[in-house]
Amino acid sequence: MKLNANEERIMIYISEHLEEIPYLSSRELAKRVYSNPTSIMRLVKKLGFVSYNDFKVNIVSTLKDHPAITKEIQSNEDVLSLVSKVAKIQTQALQQTKETLNTMILQQVLTCLKKAGSIDLYANDTNASLAQYAKHLFFLAGKLSHVYDQDDLQLQASLLSTPDQAAIFISKYAKNSHLLTAARQLRQAGVPTIALTSSADNPLAKACQFHLVVPFAFTHQKISELDFYIGAQYYLHLCYVYLYSQSYEQALQLEKDFDLLFWK
Template identity: 35%
Template sequence: MSMILEKIAHDYKLNDNDLYLAQYIIDHSEEVIHLSTHQLAKNTYTSATAVVRFVKKLGFINYNDFKINIHSFLSQYYLKDMEILSHESLFSIRNKLSEIEVGIINQTKNMISIDTLKKVMDYISKNKYIDIIANDTNACIGEYASHLLLSTGKITTVYQNRDKQLWLSLNVDHYHTVIMISKNGKDEHLLNVTDILIKRKIPFIIITSHKKNLLAKKQAVLLYGVIHDEFESLKDMVFYISLKYIFDLMYSVLISENLQQAKEVDQLYGALFDKKT
């Protein structure tokens, strides 16, 4: 029995039939998302009823919920073995870190539905001005996003000062797209700013962790970043890798929508930079 299967079996008290289904899903996760309950049952010598019962045992609402979220579910188990150990070799850390980052990015990707991504990009594409509300390291990633988005013609400003965050929420209009970032989603000030935006009927985007929190319950388009509490020494890094992927995704979609314009702006910037130096 694989280590991942052992952990899933322990967490969900799987019986022998469940174990066979779980191992098949682990070995064929890319294929399974395209199978119906009857097809998966046929491949595992079980029944459609047994398949539905199994996915509900794992905590999924139904089979469709299982297919949408299975990669994210499995990634949690892949990553649990990836903690950096005391005095670990450079070779091991180099290889392990790349696996951690790939795993986090895959989890983040699987938590973003195409419908949600479309809403996010509609908000960003329609307005020239992007306002990012964030604190501390989140604001640093926001500055990175600002650099990317500015290169696509989006006037992007990061609001880290609490007073300015409040004034922004009171004055921003529908010609701006607001993005709020909060890993834990429980900062009272940010929750207050959020309530003001909602009361003023300003549509906005929230990026927070995939764990349940107060901010995630607000009326906004939600994007989720990954956190892993078991990564004690790396838990901040995990969320920021996830957050960077989200902004890289926004940037890539904008570039794809206006590829020729992006090339022209990049050439102009390069010419000005060369002239300056």
């Protein structure tokens, strides 16, 4: 069964609002997903349901009970399976991160970030995208940030940083030797260092002053790395909303000033 882009978008909405679907008419569902009743009925038939009422009665149990026991992606999996599986991966990753979260360490990290004049982010490869995203968020909270995603720049920055800054290191495996060297150099210089990594026992966690652990189980499939990115993003969101709330009025004014400049 192959769904087109519009049908896939509708399925995503359905999977995220399962408890509401039994109470929606085809017209109301179409309105919510910016589609039309004809497209809804076409999707219902394609999914194998006899009628829209049949769909409403059975779609919740179908998606909830659809095989998604493991995070392994199979060859030619159908859309219903993937919708259910990806939703479970995200939900489980967030729940596992929340359950392993050490609130005492988190509060210490947040206090350091609040006091810091600027926040530097050290990351390589895909993790650098997370760092760039965090840089954007921290700006919205009134914190100047820099991203160092190259070995030489990471080492140079570690030599020039001062204790009034803070540094966040993002790494799943903590195997990059230059990243570890930069973390040790910064800590020796009195700069608060925070490791966002997969284990409290890996070299990066031990090299930094604080560590925030993101549960991550390595498998042969790259899909398993979703756990780390989802959990790491959760921590970065926590840092952002805390900083935003602590400088609420200034953050609001900063947004207004930025919009005036951007749209000038």
